[in-house]
Amino acid sequence: MHPAVRATLVGAYALCVEWARVSIQAQPGAAAAALVIGGVALGAVAYGTPADRLGLGVSQSPSPAGGGSGWGVIRAAIGFRIVGGLALGAVLLLPAAARSSAVPILPAGLAIAAIAVSVGEELAFRGALYAALDELGGAPLAIAGSTVVWTAAHVLSHPPAFLGAVAAAGLLLALWRWACRDLVGPIIGHVIADLAL
Secondary structure: OOOOHHHHHHHHHHHHHHHHHHHHOOOOOOOHHHHHHHHHHHHHHHOOOOOHOOOOOHHHOOOOOOOOHHHHHHHHHHHHHHHHHHHHHHHHHHHHHHHHOOOOOOOOOHHHHHHHHHHHHHHHHHHHHHHHHHHHOOOHHHHHHHHHHHHHOOOOOOOOOHHHHHHHHHHHHHHHHHHHHOOOHHHHHHHHHHHHH
């Protein structure tokens, strides 16, 4: 399939899933189910894309200084991804921390749903869509395009005044995806942010 067609289909699919999820989520008692089903549907768009293209492959991870091989490099790469994800989560929470000293705690059912939708959104936007746009026009198009589609996907679920923060979060996650060739950090950061917000 031509990269332009793939990018268009992935972007359109992600937008449709997000907008359908928000519409269903508005129904009484449907929030948790809509989040979980939406997360799974978003994650499904990454099916068939090689792990390295999604930013999930071990060979794509930065290696420690001096190179190395084997399990030591793999452990260092996993550690880098986890620490990076924690740092991304902290940065994504800064606007909320500036507004309030209280940290909201989600009920267990919504926490699981928030995790599902966070992982699904990352697989769709910074995974499959980013990979398709990168193949089409390189990193600048992948970063800008995935950020624009990500922001458009949140138009129905966030007030207009908050869309700038949504775009900034998408840009931060896309820049990490590009600079570190990694999707694990954005997944962890997104999960942390969604659980705390």
